[in-house]
Amino acid sequence: xxxxxxxxxxxxxxxxxxxxxxxxxxxxxxxxxxxxxxxxxxxxxxxxxxxxxxxxxxxxxxxxxxxxxxxxxxxxxxxxxxxxxxxxxxxxxxxxxxxxxxxxxxxxxxxxxxxxxxxxxxxxxxxxxxxxxxxxxxxxxxxxxxxxxxxxxxxxxxxxxxxxxxxxxxxxxxxxxxxxxxxxxxxxxxxxxxxxxxxxxxxxxxxxxxxxxxxxxxxxxxxxxxxxxxxxxxxxxxxxxxxxxxxxxxxxxxxxxxxxxxxxxxxxxxxxxxxxxxx
Ligand SMILES: C[S@@+](CC[C@H](N)C(=O)[O-])C[C@H]1O[C@@H](n2cnc3c(N)ncnc32)[C@H](O)[C@@H]1O
Numbered sequence: 001x002x003x004x005x006x007x008x009x010x011x012x013x014x015x016x017x018x019x020x021x022x023x024x025x026x027x028x029x030x031x032x033x034x035x036x037x038x039x040x041x042x043x044x045x046x047x048x049x050x051x052x053x054x055x056x057x058x059x060x061x062x063x064x065x066x067x068x069x070x071x072x073x074x075x076x077x078x079x080x081x082x083x084x085x086x087x088x089x090x091x092x093x094x095x096x097x098x099x100x101x102x103x104x105x106x107x108x109x110x111x112x113x114x115x116x117x118x119x120x121x122x123x124x125x126x127x128x129x130x131x132x133x134x135x136x137x138x139x140x141x142x143x144x145x146x147x148x149x150x151x152x153x154x155x156x157x158x159x160x161x162x163x164x165x166x167x168x169x170x171x172x173x174x175x176x177x178x179x180x181x182x183x184x185x186x187x188x189x190x191x192x193x194x195x196x197x198x199x200x201x202x203x204x205x206x207x208x209x210x211x212x213x214x215x216x217x218x219x220x221x222x223x224x225x226x227x228x229x230x231x232x233x234x235x236x237x238x239x240x241x242x243x244x245x246x247x248x249x250x251x252x253x254x255x256x257x258x259x260x261x262x263x264x265x266x267x268x269x270x271x272x273x274x275x276x277x278x279x
């Protein structure tokens with residue numbers, strides 16, 4: 001169990017898809033255009049949201065390998081993708097999907113990326129991708145990841161890495177203290193050593209550039225409004241729970257902050273998208 005519930009991932013999916021930076025996505029889509037068949041590995045796939053977001057922009061024949069260490073999420077990915085597709089068949093462990101006239105073959109792999117990265121990257125592919133994953137890993141792991149990717153000269157595209165910016169409307173006097181405490185929690189170990197949190201994209205940029213890759217970065221903020229009320233409430237609940245774990249904010253102040261967030265009319269959460277390629 002990863003601590004990410006399928007319900008939370010489903011709640012955020014539409015905000016995630018709306019937020020993706022179109023220019024960064026175009027860079028990888030253009031690089032893969034014209035290939036008869038595109039193979040993609042999605043690491044930390046959850047229920048497959050990243051596939052549902054990116055596949056409609058790729059070519060007519062796609063092969064995806066979805067990797068996560070959480071068996072329950074991989075099961076939810078299989079079910080969700082079968083419902084999402086226009087047509088779905090099982091072939092052994094794989095899914096053969098048709099969506100908007102694209103043939104999409106999907107394989108699932110349960111693997112712990114903290115310990116088993118090399119094996120995962122040994123699967124031949126045209127690109128490795130990830131969504132909402134890199135703020136969980138450590139700077140050391142990012143350095144290792146960049147070296148492994150450079151050794152295989154793999155393209156890399158990741159979206160929705162938290163960048164530390166949050167803006168709630170209306171603002172509340174506790175915002176700054178809550179955000180500082182949340183960032184302290186962000187740095188806690190999520191299984192890869194002290195997490196890079198909002199520094200992850202900078203670490204990726206430095207790591208890929210060290211190995212000679214060309215890189216591109218773009219913003220992909222969640223821009224939430226009244227129609228995202230449930231997501232804003234669940235987000236505030238999650239932030240408050242994380243902040244409480246740090247023990248750095250008085251319970252009353254935190255309760256006041258969460259109460260104020262019940263009346264939030266808008267919220268912007270900063271993310272960055274990133275693309276790197278060799279040659
Ligand atoms: C925030 S969720 C994002 C899921 C999905 N990419 C999305 O955008 O909806 C982070 C994902 O990373 C996975 N994860 C965390 N640590 C992992 C590890 N050590 N090995 C493999 N997957 C991991 C979690 O199980 C979860 O699915």
